[in-house]
Amino acid sequence: DAKTTQPTSMDCAEGRAANLPCNHSTISGNEYVYWYRQIHSQGPQYIIHGLKNNETNEMASLIITEDRKSSTLILPHATLRDTAVYYCIVSGANSGNTPLVFGKGTRLSVIA
C-alpha cells in the first residue's frame, strides 16, 4: 500500500501557484519524497524529489516539513498544460533499485 495520503482533486486558476499537499506520517529516516505527474494518456513524468531540505528545479518546488511527516509541491505559475494527476511517493534512498508504490494521486485541474 502507498505510504502517502493526498487529496483526490484540486482546482487552480491559470497563472496562480498550485500547492499540492501530501501526508507521509510513517516516513522512515532514509526515505525520500518523490513527486511524479501523469498527463492523460502519457507515462508518469518525474518532477522532483527530496530528503529533508526544500528543493527547487525548473518545474517546481518541494517544501518538506521539519518533522518530515508532510510535504507540499508548488507549481509557481500553473498553466493549462499542468493539468494532470500528481503522485507523491515515499521511497528508499536507493529508489533506483526499488519499485515505486503509487497511490491514487491528486487530480489537478488548471482552469483558464
Add this chain to the structure above:
Amino acid sequence: GAGVSQSPRYKVAKRGQDVALRCDPISGHVSLFWYQQALGQGPEFLTYFQNEAQLDKSGLPSDRFFAERPEGSVSTLKIQRTQQEDSAVYLCASSLGRVAFFGQGTRLTVV
C-alpha cells in the same frame, strides 16, 4: 530518442491470444521496471530487472505473465492466453541512479 521507448503503443488482442510488449530503456540504465495501470488507478508494480537478472517478480498477477531482459537492455513482457482483466496500460521505467524515467506505455485491450 533519449527517453524510454515502448512498442506497440496500442494493442488489441482477442481473448486467449498471446501478446508481447517491448521496452527500450534509456541507454546505460541498469534498472528496469514493469508496471500495470488499470483505468483510473495508479501504476502497480509487476517486475524488476537489474541488468539481465530478474530480481523481483512479486507483482506478476499470474503465471501467464512472463518478462525477460536477456542482454540487459531491451525487455519484453509477454502475456499468454490473454483475459479481459489483462486490459490495462503497461508501463516500463528505467533508472541508473535515484530517479526512474517512464515510457509512454502500451495500452492493451483484450476483446
